[in-house]
Amino acid sequence: MPTEEHVLPETALDVVTPACHEEEYEVVYHKPATMVDVHMHYCPGCAHSLVHKLIMEVVEDMDIQEKTIGIAPVGCSVFAYDYMDIDMQEAAHGRACAVATGIKRLMPDKYVFTYQGDGDLAAIGIAETLHAVNRGENFLIVFMNNAVYGMTSGQMAPTTLPGMHTTTSPDGRDVSYYGAPIKVAELLSNLPGAVYVTRQAVNSANGVRRTKKALMNAFKYQQQYKGTCLVEIIGNCPSNWKMTPAEASRFIDEEMVKTFPLGDIKLPQADNLKTV
Amino acid sequence: MAEYKLMKGNEAMAEAAIQAGCDAYFGYPITPQSEVLEYLAREMPKYNRIVMQAESEVASINMVYGAAGAGFRSMTSSSSPGISLMQEGISYMAGAELPCLIVNVNRAGPGLGTIQPGQGDYFQSVKGGGHGDYKLIVLAPASVQEMADFVFLGFDLADKYRNPVLILSDGAIGQMMEKVQFHPYTRPVVDKSSWATTGKPKTRERNYITSLFIQPERMEVHNLKLEEKFKLIRENEVQFEEYNTSDAEYLFVAYGLSARICQKAMDIVREKGIKIGLFRPITLYPYPYKRLEELAAQVKMMLTVELNSGQMVEDVRLGVNGKVPVEFYGRMGGMMPTPEEIVHHLETLIQYHHAN
Numbered sequence: 001m002p003t004e005e006h007v008l009p010e011t012a013l014d015v016v017t018p019a020c021h022e023e024e025y026e027v028v029y030h031k032p033a034t035m036v037d038v039h040m041h042y043c044p045g046c047a048h049s050l051v052h053k054l055i056m057e058v059v060e061d062m063d064i065q066e067k068t069i070g071i072a073p074v075g076c077s078v079f080a081y082d083y084m085d086i087d088m089q090e091a092a093h094g095r096a097c098a099v100a101t102g103i104k105r106l107m108p109d110k111y112v113f114t115y116q117g118d119g120d121l122a123a124i125g126i127a128e129t130l131h132a133v134n135r136g137e138n139f140l141i142v143f144m145n146n147a148v149y150g151m152t153s154g155q156m157a158p159t160t161l162p163g164m165h166t167t168t169s170p171d172g173r174d175v176s177y178y179g180a181p182i183k184v185a186e187l188l189s190n191l192p193g194a195v196y197v198t199r200q201a202v203n204s205a206n207g208v209r210r211t212k213k214a215l216m217n218a219f220k221y222q223q224q225y226k227g228t229c230l231v232e233i234i235g236n237c238p239s240n241w242k243m244t245p246a247e248a249s250r251f252i253d254e255e256m257v258k259t260f261p262l263g264d265i266k267l268p269q270a271d272n273l274k275t276v
Numbered sequence: 277m278a279e280y281k282l283m284k285g286n287e288a289m290a291e292a293a294i295q296a297g298c299d300a301y302f303g304y305p306i307t308p309q310s311e312v313l314e315y316l317a318r319e320m321p322k323y324n325r326i327v328m329q330a331e332s333e334v335a336s337i338n339m340v341y342g343a344a345g346a347g348f349r350s351m352t353s354s355s356s357p358g359i360s361l362m363q364e365g366i367s368y369m370a371g372a373e374l375p376c377l378i379v380n381v382n383r384a385g386p387g388l389g390t391i392q393p394g395q396g397d398y399f400q401s402v403k404g405g406g407h408g409d410y411k412l413i414v415l416a417p418a419s420v421q422e423m424a425d426f427v428f429l430g431f432d433l434a435d436k437y438r439n440p441v442l443i444l445s446d447g448a449i450g451q452m453m454e455k456v457q458f459h460p461y462t463r464p465v466v467d468k469s470s471w472a473t474t475g476k477p478k479t480r481e482r483n484y485i486t487s488l489f490i491q492p493e494r495m496e497v498h499n500l501k502l503e504e505k506f507k508l509i510r511e512n513e514v515q516f517e518e519y520n521t522s523d524a525e526y527l528f529v530a531y532g533l534s535a536r537i538c539q540k541a542m543d544i545v546r547e548k549g550i551k552i553g554l555f556r557p558i559t560l561y562p563y564p565y566k567r568l569e570e571l572a573a574q575v576k577m578m579l580t581v582e583l584n585s586g587q588m589v590e591d592v593r594l595g596v597n598g599k600v601p602v603e604f605y606g607r608m609g610g611m612m613p614t615p616e617e618i619v620h621h622l623e624t625l626i627q628y629h630h631a632n
Binding site: 065066067068069071072078079081084085086087088089090091092095098099100102103105107110127128131186214 | 299300302326328330331332334335336338339340341342343344345346348350363365369372473474475476477478482483484485486488489587
């Protein structure tokens with residue numbers, strides 16, 4: 001019979017950490033208070049949970065929880081409102097930018113962002129996205145690009161790399177049949193309504209820091225500039241890429257960035273400034 | 277007493293939206309209802325309201341979703357092909373229990389059809405329209421005055437039940453000019469703070485708008501909650517109008533434009549000494565089944581007249597439940613019957629039923 005002290009926790013997450021006495025330890029890191037304290041449904045190594053946290057850190061750092069409204073997409077992050085402790089709306093597949101338009105036009109003083117995957121934004125929702133950016137809708141689009149439909153378990157996306165194997169491109173994406181991957185950030189940066197367009201990746205500590213900085217910029221620019229901010233984030237999808245999380249992170253460096261180069265694509269200009 | 281104005285149905289509806297305190301209108305041009313967007317594009321900015329021409333009807337209804345989800349009085353309008361495009365968004369709004377007003381200035385179909393009036397969208401309007409189990413409250417105006425009046429009523433019902441409301445009009449009522457009066461209106465106070473996404477203060481839990489309930493047990497609970505609401509609507513919101521029913525031996529049943537034509541047909545038939553009445557459902561959902569059942573005990577036959585191949589007639593038969601013959605006469609393709617044509621059809625039917 002195992003005694004009580006020998007009972008193993010059900011999951012690694014239940015491991016009890018020793019009590020922390022403030023006088024002995026300095027708290028150097030904590031989960032943002034703007035996150036709901038629940039287990040997430042995401043796969044191990046998935047980028048969504050990390051990016052959710054980065055957005056909520058920005059909301060906490062800027063102290064704008066009361067002023068922020070998010071729009072969840074259809075896709076793996078359809079449950080984003082279960083994790084982000086802010087007011088949110090769940091949009092139909094691809095329609096997040098139209099929903100965000102309705103919210104922000106009525107409440108121009110709020111911070112509004114959409115959180116969308118590549119299938120949601122670049123396939124079924126490309127019209128809503130393109131026209132929202134063209135109108136210069138004053139919200140932030142967080143675009144998660146992992147080159148695959150995650151929730152429906154690994155079909156080809158508009159951003160799937162040439163030759164990349166998915167369940168619906170079993171012999172690899174044939175660009176002569178399906179076209180080349182859509183470079184969303186470059187495409188939308190051509191529209192005058194886009195004020196800030198950047199592409200980042202969250203497969204390294206540096207990348208995570210840069211992504212958070214980009215998100216922070218984008219939230220601030222919403223108040224400073226007229227127009228739309230787009231932060232494209234290259235994320236891991238180890239489950240559907242059939243890789244370990246570490247292999248998936250390397251795949252971003254070795255393959256994804258060839259098609260989707262990282263860095264700022266468009267920065268706000270002085271004539272984009274809002275007049276007070 | 278409010279002054280009379282001479283207005284197109286579409287314009288009266290747009291003016292009513294302003295007077296009803298509509299905060300936001302999102303739309304897309306389509307004949308025969310483009311005057312709504314045009315009127316509001318001109319007038320709404322004067323009141324600091326939001327009006328926007330969206331890139332599609334799909335975008336329009338989702339903009340309405342966003343604005344309604346944030347607690348604002350929101351509206352869109354279109355005509356049949358555009359309303360088909362909105363069905364996804366309407367289903368999501370019904371699922372997420374968002375109040376809004378949608379207007380369909382019905383034209384003839386299917387497909388691109390024609391821009392002339394029709395009533396072929398009856399089934400789509402009253403039986404759900406989009407995917408899943410839901411109902412819209414459906415109001416059927418028969419005059420320019422009702423085009424205006426039902427905007428106020430529609431917004432109020434949408435708020436009362438947290439459900440989309442549809443005004444099912446048609447190309448003739450939308451385009452024709454009649455006198456219309458606007459009465460003083462006081463918007464009911466509705467507290468939306470328990471669900472509208474206006475930004476989460478520290479003092480409350482987060483609000484989120486969704487139609488997603490992934491666990492079947494929770495989804496069914498949500499379905500049952502919606503059904504409970506639709507039951508309340510059926511019990512409390514039925515509206516209809518009757519003309520000459522007290523001594524009627526025969527009955528026209530028609531809504532909207534068809535009811536207007538039947539009114540004239542009724543006058544002609546009455547002059548011939550035949551006792552006929554007219555029953556006009558105003559709410560197409562909830563449908564006045566009960567009153568039709570009562571009238572079935574009194575009349576010998578009902579004739580349903582529609583601008584379609586026979587849609588509402590199925591609901592008339594449900595109400596009558598076989599007690600008396602329920603006949604149908606319809607024109608399609610944007611064609612409208614003359615009163616004389618209806619009279620002729622009625623007389624033929626009376627002879628047929630008398631002989632049998």
